[in-house]
Amino acid sequence: MSMRRKTEKAYFDREYKFGTTVKRLSVYAAEQRGWLIVMFLLLLISAAISIAVPLVVREGLNELSKSSGAIDYEMLKIIGWIYFVGSFFEWLINYAQIKVNWIITARSISSLRIQMFSRLQDMDVGFFDKMETGKVMNRVMDDSNQAGNLINVFATFFSSLTLIVVMLGIMFSVNGTMTWWILGSIPVIVVVVIFIANFLRKYSQKVRRTRAAVNAAVQQTITGVAVSKGFNREKQNSEEFTDLNRENLNASLKLSYTFSIFFPLIDFFSVLILYLILNSGGLQVIQGNIRIGDLYLFYSYTLRLFGPVIQLASQVARIQAGSAATERIFSLLDLDSVMKVGSDKPESVEGHVTFDNVHFAYTPDVPVYQGLSVDIHPKQTIALVGHTGAGKTTMVSLLARFYEIQEGQILIDHKNVQSFDIESYRSHLGIVPQEPYLFAGTIADNIRYAKPDATDEEILEVIRLTHLDEFVDSLPEGIDTDVRERGSRLSTGQRQLITLARALLANPAILILDEATASVDAYTESMIQKSLENLFADRTSIVVAHRLSTIIHADRILVFDQGQIVGDGSHDALIETNDTYRDLYKTYYEFQGIETVAD
């Protein structure tokens, strides 16, 4: 049974026309127009130098090889010195050009990365459920690197073009026939290049996708390493990893083989033109139409002309090949978050929560809610109970605006949540999720995540409330202990307590605990329960729990079954009237092994 990752397109990948790609890229180019203009000017100057040098040398050679009259050695020496000084300038220009080139490239990469990152911050959580982290990372890191290199095209394209035109002009002025010969070969080169470029694009798409799959495999294996070890999976993982790499290798090799045709081919063209120069040019010299210096000029111009032509052609190829990367980037940037948001920034929230005929499904065919309605009054403590998969966590996720509902509305203080600015809305919520996630950093850093300007005293206070103080005190570095990535230095229970402390620090109007203390032992939990009672008092609290000790103190209990609320009331009322609840409670008793009292 293979765990192989698919290397196909992501669900939101689109295709972009060549023209669209160029247009979109030009937006990034416009951000850096200053540097691009500098680059363009530098390129023109260096082009001017590379045009002037053969002209000067031609003069020298013509002078040297002239058959009649005395050679003007003084003039030749001046030419030599001009050449000497010119070389130094050429180097200076070259220096500036490379520097600017790097500035533009580096900035373009940054700009793409930052834009993608902030796009990702706006995406609904459902997006991350569907996309593997490794693959998303590949887009942000790798594809941006490829695409960032394309921005320079906007400077080099025009300078190449200018250079070609000027050089051809000079060549025409020297000898028309030979120039026509050389000119004739350029369309051939262009056609060949474009032909190859089409293949490049196809193959590089495959390369980018297989590369993303390799990336994802690395990410998952590293995060799941304990599981692999426990199940002796290392050997098979490595076989599968090798397979994925082989696929990537084959795609890359195919791309390289196509790419490799380029330079030998261009090389051959240059020889072909050399042949033309020698054959027809030599003849012209023999016939006395042109001089040897002119022949040298043609020779060096053709070599220099080839540079810009190749560059121009390879730019087309690069955009084509790079468009595999730009397509992946643009597809991500163009993907709209499904979240509907407004601009209202509520100053304070009282905590009245209403679900009105809410319909929701994670995947289209499997509805979770088909018309859920409930009204929760401010400052109440509500417990959600029910079987696994009954839809308790979903309610919490919807309230947190992790997903967008399909029908109905969710109201906070009688206002539709869709009218709120999502971030400012969430700042009134405190959510402690099922899975405690900690970032690399100290305990204090992790708690302070909820409120960056919190003082140490405030942090120690929430640590005390969550009964973490004894543990923290036992650490030599106290709250400055590094918990490592994902909090791997702590036990799950400790991580849960820290996430709880973090939520408390935020002091939210609505507090949501989703199995927040499931991994904490019952004794510690009951202690926390006591200290939370005060905290629950002045805010709306929604608690998902299975331990009846947690539920029992709630003002109101909602019993979930298959996406519906089948019971609503206090423990005492429900135990009398609600079968589902009584069932839950009874099994709980039996299961815990607590004696039931029969009458």
Add this chain to the structure above:
Amino acid sequence: MSEDTVYYYLDRKYYQRSHWHWLFGHLMQYKGKILLVSFLTLITIALQTYIPLIFGQAIDTVIPDGDLPGLQDLAILVIILGLIRALIGYLASIFNEQISQETEMNVRVEFFENVSRKKMDFFNKARVGDLMSQATQDTQNLTFAISPGIRSIISAVFGIIAAAIAMLTLNVTLTATFGLIFPFYIYFMYTYAKRLQPVSLDRQQRLAKINTGLQENLTGIRVVRTFSAQEREAQQFESQVRSYEDVLVERGAISAYYIPILLLSLLTSLIFLLGVYIIEANEQGLSSLPVLGLNIPIQPLSVGDLIAFLTLMGILVFPTQILRFLLDVITLGFAGSSRIYTTLTTQSILEKGADLPLENIKGDITFTNVTFAYEEGARPAVIDLSFDLKAGETLAVIGPTGSGKTTIGKLLLRLYDIDEGSISIDSLEVNQIEINHLRSQVGMIEQDIMLFSASIRANIAYGVPNLTDEEIEAAAKAAQAHDFIMSFPDGYDTIIGEKGVTLSGGQRQRVAMARTFVTNPKILVMDDSTSAIDAQTEAKISAAMEGLLKNRTTIIITHRLATLKNADKILFLRNGTAEKIGTHQELIAPFEPYRQIFGAYQELPPLEVDN
């Protein structure tokens, strides 16, 4: 695959010196192809040097002589040689790509295998994003270095040699001038590479930092949302990206400041000047040239020779430029290889044991005075712990959060080596047992369930890859997972998102149980301290488990009274020490902390059940 032997992809000798040597070892696997590429490249260089000579010859003799047939012969020669050069060049680049890309793959596979064998300590400390960056970006830089590397070094070095020889045959005086400047050329190349090196390493490290930040942001996305920290995160990301941008620009500036190319063009102009002086001297019948008061002997020079000489200098422009590019990518490649090499040679493997086979076990477990700390110097997670379990018995472990309950299972599975004492199964010490045998006998269901983004089927069959559909279904039924799996449109082929987020907590736990059921372990460690599954589902699972637990030795971490009552032994842990071991009856009466735990339950209102 054994975790207690160091993994060497290459011969051991390549791991004893440095990352250069290691990389060399990787390249040596393709020595045949490298020789072939070198040979082909040499031919193309020879041709590349020869073609301008033909041009010089045409200008020098054939054209002035008006030798038309001779001119045409030369022209045809140029085209034939050019064709050969193109074909050979293509072949060379194909082999070249094979060498570099296969090496990249080999390095990545080596990295993957090596890292998979590291002990858990390594993963506790390593950052996922950093390892990812090494496995992807650093290995890719190797290709960028090797691919042009082999051919370019040969082209550059031999191109220079060939051009020098050709020049020498043309004119000794001019060549001598060239030779005088050449050492400077080499010197500047060397300083260039030396300056690039530290910046390249810095660049890779900053790149890895972005990767790490991004990885954490993406995996912790819900937390980021919850605390509306998007803006803060974006700022942090931007500052990391900008710091990378700075190093790119800094490196670019060093790269731009590459003096050999300046030297070369200055040299060309000097040679032109010198050529003019020599020709002038020739004309005046002098055989030496006064330079700074010294009389330098000169060799006569023709105009054609001067042109050919200048063209040959022109040929050097290419190797000089390519060397800049080459040093650039090679320093980057080496920066990557040094990062990878450091990870590869980080000693983080389990101690070597006797590798005794353990095919059929009974399942006796003995812990004798076990002490273990996750990190050196840290407070031990388990201190002087002793207990023993007969085959088929159940040990329930209970204790406050962070008391070391989960650690017991990890040690039994030998994810870590203990510091003191011994752990044995059937009186064999675990560190003497062949690790794969050990792990196939011990099944563990963890608290934090990690599922992979693949189909449910693949996740269940994770430990036993060749399962039939029936076996998978049977396991799912035993874990009470079959029904909810079938409620998905794609059934067992449903792909679960990363970390299984589209499944509820309880559903994930049941898939994880099914995953362990199929491996049929003799010893089962189950971390059941979570209450994520509702009581009713749990009741179902426990019914299934009763069958599963038969003939198995079980260590179960739990707070559930029912399980505790039925356990053969209860281990009460606090701060890593066994405070008490005994049965429920033995503990409940005299042991206050144990009773306290149930205080919470006892406070519940009694349930009145109608008969």
